[in-house]
Amino acid sequence: MKFNFTDLLTDHVSQERLARLISALAEIGKSDGDGVNRQALTPQDVAARKFLAEVAAGCGCEVYRDEAANVFFRRAGTTDGPPVVTGSHIDSQPTGGKFDGAYGVCAGLEMMAALNDAGVVTELPLEVAIWTNEEGCRFAPGSMGSAAFVQPELLSTFRESADSTGLRFGEALDDAANALQFIPLLPLNRPFSAFVEAHIEQGPVLEREGKTLGVVSGIQGVRWFRISVRGQTSHAGTTPREFRKDAVLVATELVQQAYAAANESDADLRLTVGRFEVSPGATNTIADGVTFTIDLRHPSDDVLDDFEARFRSWTRRQSACSISLEELMRHKPTPFSEKVRATVAEAAEQCGEPWRELLSGAFHDSMYLAEHCPTGMLFIPSKDGLSHHPAELSAPDELAWGAKALTLAMYRLANPSLDVAGQ
Amino acid sequence: MKFNFTDLLTDHVSQERLARLISALAEIGKSDGDGVNRQALTPQDVAARKFLAEVAAGCGCEVYRDEAANVFFRRAGTTDGPPVVTGSHIDSQPTGGKFDGAYGVCAGLEMMAALNDAGVVTELPLEVAIWTNEEGCRFAPGSMGSAAFVQPELLSTFRESADSTGLRFGEALDDAANALQFIPLLPLNRPFSAFVEAHIEQGPVLEREGKTLGVVSGIQGVRWFRISVRGQTSHAGTTPREFRKDAVLVATELVQQAYAAANESDADLRLTVGRFEVSPGATNTIADGVTFTIDLRHPSDDVLDDFEARFRSWTRRQSACSISLEELMRHKPTPFSEKVRATVAEAAEQCGEPWRELLSGAFHDSMYLAEHCPTGMLFIPSKDGLSHHPAELSAPDELAWGAKALTLAMYRLANPSLDVAGQ
Numbered sequence: 050m051k052f053n054f055t056d057l058l059t060d061h062v063s064q065e066r067l068a069r070l071i072s073a074l075a076e077i078g079k080s081d082g083d084g085v086n087r088q089a090l091t092p093q094d095v096a097a098r099k100f101l102a103e104v105a106a107g108c109g110c111e112v113y114r115d116e117a118a119n120v121f122f123r124r125a126g127t128t129d130g131p132p133v134v135t136g137s138h139i140d141s142q143p144t145g146g147k148f149d150g151a152y153g154v155c156a157g158l159e160m161m162a163a164l165n166d167a168g169v170v171t172e173l174p175l176e177v178a179i180w181t182n183e184e185g186c187r188f189a190p191g192s193m194g195s196a197a198f199v200q201p202e203l204l205s206t207f208r209e210s211a212d213s214t215g216l217r218f219g220e221a222l223d224d225a226a227n228a229l230q231f232i233p234l235l236p237l238n239r240p241f242s243a244f245v246e247a248h249i250e251q252g253p254v255l256e257r258e259g260k261t262l263g264v265v266s267g268i269q270g271v272r273w274f275r276i277s278v279r280g281q282t283s284h285a286g287t288t289p290r291e292f293r294k295d296a297v298l299v300a301t302e303l304v305q306q307a308y309a310a311a312n313e314s315d316a317d318l319r320l321t322v323g324r325f326e327v328s329p330g331a332t333n334t335i336a337d338g339v340t341f342t343i344d345l346r347h348p349s350d351d352v353l354d355d356f357e358a359r360f361r362s363w364t365r366r367q368s369a370c371s372i373s374l375e376e377l378m379r380h381k382p383t384p385f386s387e388k389v390r391a392t393v394a395e396a397a398e399q400c401g402e403p404w405r406e407l408l409s410g411a412f413h414d415s416m417y418l419a420e421h422c423p424t425g426m427l428f429i430p431s432k433d434g435l436s437h438h439p440a441e442l443s444a445p446d447e448l449a450w451g452a453k454a455l456t457l458a459m460y461r462l463a464n465p466s467l468d469v470a471g472q
Numbered sequence: 473m474k475f476n477f478t479d480l481l482t483d484h485v486s487q488e489r490l491a492r493l494i495s496a497l498a499e500i501g502k503s504d505g506d507g508v509n510r511q512a513l514t515p516q517d518v519a520a521r522k523f524l525a526e527v528a529a530g531c532g533c534e535v536y537r538d539e540a541a542n543v544f545f546r547r548a549g550t551t552d553g554p555p556v557v558t559g560s561h562i563d564s565q566p567t568g569g570k571f572d573g574a575y576g577v578c579a580g581l582e583m584m585a586a587l588n589d590a591g592v593v594t595e596l597p598l599e600v601a602i603w604t605n606e607e608g609c610r611f612a613p614g615s616m617g618s619a620a621f622v623q624p625e626l627l628s629t630f631r632e633s634a635d636s637t638g639l640r641f642g643e644a645l646d647d648a649a650n651a652l653q654f655i656p657l658l659p660l661n662r663p664f665s666a667f668v669e670a671h672i673e674q675g676p677v678l679e680r681e682g683k684t685l686g687v688v689s690g691i692q693g694v695r696w697f698r699i700s701v702r703g704q705t706s707h708a709g710t711t712p713r714e715f716r717k718d719a720v721l722v723a724t725e726l727v728q729q730a731y732a733a734a735n736e737s738d739a740d741l742r743l744t745v746g747r748f749e750v751s752p753g754a755t756n757t758i759a760d761g762v763t764f765t766i767d768l769r770h771p772s773d774d775v776l777d778d779f780e781a782r783f784r785s786w787t788r789r790q791s792a793c794s795i796s797l798e799e800l801m802r803h804k805p806t807p808f809s810e811k812v813r814a815t816v817a818e819a820a821e822q823c824g825e826p827w828r829e830l831l832s833g834a835f836h837d838s839m840y841l842a843e844h845c846p847t848g849m850l851f852i853p854s855k856d857g858l859s860h861h862p863a864e865l866s867a868p869d870e871l872a873w874g875a876k877a878l879t880l881a882m883y884r885l886a887n888p889s890l891d892v893a894g895q
């Protein structure tokens with residue numbers, strides 16, 4: 050395939066057409082300057098679905114939706130097997146940019162147009178998915194659409210989640226269903242052959258290393274902890290050292306110990322202490338309380354277990370203060386399918402652009418799809434590692450290279466006979 | 473003297489009379505439970521001056537005041553030399569107790585009564601002083617009365633200091649002068665032979681070591697610094713370690729380094745980090761800013777200089793973040809007069825109660841008086857080291873032992889011929 054079709058496929062991916070689609074989509078929910086505020090299931094989010102459905106229909110796709118307001122654009126294959134699916138989300142943070150999520154959907158539609166222009170049909174159907182409420186900023190938690198697709202029993206709980214005005218997700222979903230009732234329904238949890246998500250990196254690695262493409266090996270596991278240190282308040286001037294129960298002294302030692310241990314661990318362990326609150330917080334008063342958080346990430350649960358066990362043991366040591374630890378969140382690591390990783394890597398290599406494997410530090414819909422079918426992701430660079438920000442930016446040629454690699458990988462996955470035939 | 477007069481003097485100090493005076497004074501400005509709220513130059517503070525002036529007059533004292541509303545109770549000597557003065561302050565914090573400040577004034581009046589009962593007259597006159605606005609909570613800074621007494625040129629600046637309602641210290645001073653106009657004025661900065669202040673420790677040392685009396689060798693020097701660490705905010709999940717500019721990582725390292733260096737220094741160095749504020753302060757966001765404070769105290773300016781120089785050098789080291797340091801406050805150490813220290817120590821020894829030398833970690837009016845005349849202090853224990861709190865407590869016998877030692881020391885200082893005669 051790569052000798053016969055690579056150039057044919059990539060030559061038909063149009064940098065200009067892709068850029069136009071991204072810009073047009075960004076007009077729906079456009080906010081100050083280059084920003085986008087298109088939160089989940091708002092009128093803007095529903096309007097964006099309708100706009101993209103028209104674009105997809107113009108490419109000859111059939112349009113479907115499901116009970117979670119996820120929308121699918123299908124391009125028929127020569128057989129009727131489970132589709133190979135790409136896509137992402139089109140909801141944004143309140144102060145979002147043009148690319149987070151939207152890029153993956155637009156790249157999928159560009160793939161559809163390129164295949165049309167190249168006159169190529171795949172064995173399996175291809176689909177582009179729009180997953181509902183990935184950001185989780187209006188209705189918590191995030192990734193409701195992909196999670197409910199994979200585990201339909203979650204939907205009834207999600208429906209109770211309310212936004213800041215008290216409106217429930219279920220009501221917003223019913224309104225969207227009403228507005229999109231011209232689109233036929235498909236069941237949740239129907240089989241997929243594979244899922245590949247194109248997304249901006251939301252981090253600095255590709256840009257700093259001069260790589261155009263990132264083949265994502267998986268999503269890190271993450272654990273959040275809140276540590277409370279309780280000492281005793283007393284006067285900074287009159288209290289000798291040996292009588293002090295200084296919560297800042299004990300808490301900063303724990304924090305430094307954690308950072309030192311993270312530094313000695315492998316480079317993939319990411320530790321962040323983002324909150325550190327002191328009471329009473331007066332210059333001449335020894336603190337009786339510190340509460341700080343730990344955000345801990347690694348692709349291996351074993352490494353996370355080990356680090357957590359060591360940290361817990363430090364909190365149990367003899368100390369002038371009492372220390373307690375509470376788990377706030379836990380997500381297991383998501384390793385992606387070996388087959389999809391290899392296919393995306395081969396596609397990146399065929400593009401002739403510099404690429405590397407990397408992990409995703411942020412969550413994505415792919416975290417849930419990985420429980421449903423062989424799944425992988427493809428990253429393109431984010432300028433200055435920025436996301437969830439109006440200044441979010443990827444260069445036009447990077448956007449196009451991502452669509453080219455995506456098209457090659459999707460073509461390969463949608464033609465299983467190539468596996469049998471050899472290459 | 474100690475063979476002839478010690479028992480005579482101490483036997484006439486009355487634990488009951490002293491306790492009654494402290495209780496009666498605590499009724500003026502009494503707040504919830506055992507608390508006292510008698511802030512500087514409030515009607516309560518002025519009423520307390522009038523009440524104590526009546527008590528002093530009942531002891532045969534002459535009553536004087538000065539332009540800073542400081543009040544003095546004088547017991548004549550056989551000569552007209554500069555007086556030997558004791559006393560403290562009677563203003564309190566909003567949630568103060570019965571003893572901070574008030575004890576030193578009441579112990580001075582008990583001394584007057586005991587000398588009367590013993591039929592003893594000193595060579596030099598004795599005085600009990602009430603210094604205005606030591607606490608500094610209504611009008612900043614603290615110790616205005618003693619500071620203005622020693623440096624009268626400060627008074628015009630102090631007069632401009634306003635309370636939270638906008639009322640200026642000068643207006644409050646004029647109102648107090650009006651209310652106390654029956655009391656004759658004496659000039660600021662008139663000569664004293666010596667000053668001895670009795671005060672509760674406001675710390676845990678005497679109680680923990682089972683000492684009844686503390687001979688204060690001086691007041692620690694104190695320096696306050698604010699340290700600002702500036703990094704760069706980024707996503708906890710997507711930012712590899714080598715790209716991070718984590719302000720919490722850098723700030724906690726500086727704090728730990730400072731505590732470690734303080735630990736290796738002599739036991740009198742006291743370091744407190746009482747504030748530590750993080751921005752933006754989100755669990756999954758690397759902090760771009762930390763601001764923390766350092767409260768540093770030691771009796772020697774050399775030791776403070778050395779520690780400050782070392783700490784400043786750490787802030788200039790290569791780091792992922794930029795670090796700035798700002799000095800917020802500086803007070804030089806105040807060593808007390810050798811002669812007064814020795815006299816107070818001898819008096820404590822004559823009491824036969826356990827005593828020790830110690831430093832004052834908190835400020836007192838004696839800090840300013842030490843610039844004016846030979847000065848010293850005498851501490852009694854504070855239960856649990858508490859002060860500025862309704863639960864502030866010293867035991868009745870400790871209150872009495874302090875008054876006895878004070879009486880012995882004042883008697884000795886007010887009879888200079890004993891120095892010539894030998895003992």
Ligand SMILES: [Zn+2]
Nearest residue numbers: 138149150183
């Ligand atoms: Zn996204």
Ligand SMILES: [Zn+2]
Nearest residue numbers: 561572573606
């Ligand atoms: Zn005081």
